[in-house]
Amino acid sequence: MSDCTNLEMRDLLPDLARGALTGPSRMALDAHLATCADCRAELEVVRKAHAALSATPSVDASRIAATVARSTALRREATASVAQARRRRSWGTATPARRAWLAAASVAAIAAGVLLASNLERDASSPDIAPVVARVDEPEAPTPATPEPIRAATPRPASEVELVMGGGVSDLADADLESLLRALDDVDTNLDVEPAVLLPVLEGDV
Amino acid sequence: MSQPTRDGEPSDAALIARWRGGDERAATMLVERHAPAVSRFVASMGERGELEEVVQDTFVRAFGSLDRFREASSLRTWLFSIARNLCRDRARSNRRSPMAVPIEETHAMTGDDPLSAAVATETAARVRAAMDELTETQRAVFTLRVTEGLSYREIAHVVETTEGAARVHYHNAVRMVKEYLDE
Numbered sequence: 001m002s003d004c005t006n007l008e009m010r011d012l013l014p015d016l017a018r019g020a021l022t023g024p025s026r027m028a029l030d031a032h033l034a035t036c037a038d039c040r041a042e043l044e045v046v047r048k049a050h051a052a053l054s055a056t057p058s059v060d061a062s063r064i065a066a067t068v069a070r071s072t073a074l075r076r077e078a079t080a081s082v083a084q085a086r087r088r089r090s091w092g093t094a095t096p097a098r099r100a101w102l103a104a105a106s107v108a109a110i111a112a113g114v115l116l117a118s119n120l121e122r123d124a125s126s127p128d129i130a131p132v133v134a135r136v137d138e139p140e141a142p143t144p145a146t147p148e149p150i151r152a153a154t155p156r157p158a159s160e161v162e163l164v165m166g167g168g169v170s171d172l173a174d175a176d177l178e179s180l181l182r183a184l185d186d187v188d189t190n191l192d193v194e195p196a197v198l199l200p201v202l203e204g205d206v
Numbered sequence: 207m208s209q210p211t212r213d214g215e216p217s218d219a220a221l222i223a224r225w226r227g228g229d230e231r232a233a234t235m236l237v238e239r240h241a242p243a244v245s246r247f248v249a250s251m252g253e254r255g256e257l258e259e260v261v262q263d264t265f266v267r268a269f270g271s272l273d274r275f276r277e278a279s280s281l282r283t284w285l286f287s288i289a290r291n292l293c294r295d296r297a298r299s300n301r302r303s304p305m306a307v308p309i310e311e312t313h314a315m316t317g318d319d320p321l322s323a324a325v326a327t328e329t330a331a332r333v334r335a336a337m338d339e340l341t342e343t344q345r346a347v348f349t350l351r352v353t354e355g356l357s358y359r360e361i362a363h364v365v366e367t368t369e370g371a372a373r374v375h376y377h378n379a380v381r382m383v384k385e386y387l388d389e
Binding site for chain 2: 003007010011014015017018020041042045046048049050051052053054055056057059060061062063064065067068069071072075
């Protein structure tokens, strides 16, 4: 058996088999079928296929809907939990390494503030006490501290951030503070060791 | 993307909006509206023993990502896409013929006349056997065109091909089924 070359009419056969063809299209196809044996044969095949495949298997839509509802509720609950966890991320869910960094930075800032206050109280003119220098940029062993300016005048990229504290964190310029915060954010993903680099500073070995 | 509303029923778009607003009844209405078509399609793709599980997974997946549904196609077309992917995954993992279905499980439409019923059952079995000779894509295209009445454009979206390629798949499928039934 050959195929009719009138694709436009052949494409309408499934619609006719489903009883979904009306109007001018139906009239045109009826006229075509009256003269085309190939399309009549194809229509018979399509009708048989439609009859065989169109019966609807029984499924429990209510049960499926209930499962969907449970799944949706669980997903929404999980999404809410994740959002809440992200809000607490700055401390409560920080990694141990990040937590250690934050603690160390806080302690260093407090120590520096205390030292500065002590200096000011004792003798503002005493030049013997070097400023406390804390480097938070490199995981390698700290290099001996060298006297540096009290703080940088211009902001530097987070990867090069260097916290120099002659006073306290509150004395940092906004740009330096931004650099510090960015560096601390990077710690979360980049650091997988304890911040030993700060220990000499905290222990007064600098 | 809206399905035509019948008897004043809300459209798919309206139900999706209600569901996004937390109305779980809207999800139930969508499932009840589309489950029959999805189950027909899944059955035609050869999944019978675990048909309801596949249909259920289709809806769970669909609602799981409904927030990202951009309505570029109809919801029903999107459901067919998900169902087809599930059927393919299961066919791959099970490594079995997707049409290996006991004939007595077929749900052919039969009349009251026992002889007609027997003929219809026999014809249905032969059609299904013919479908077994088709490729997975041909089977999907043929089913969606003949049973669900989707346009070639919609079918192309489901089987991830072009409209022209979908038409070719359909006509090849018709020819193969016809030849099988003529044997």
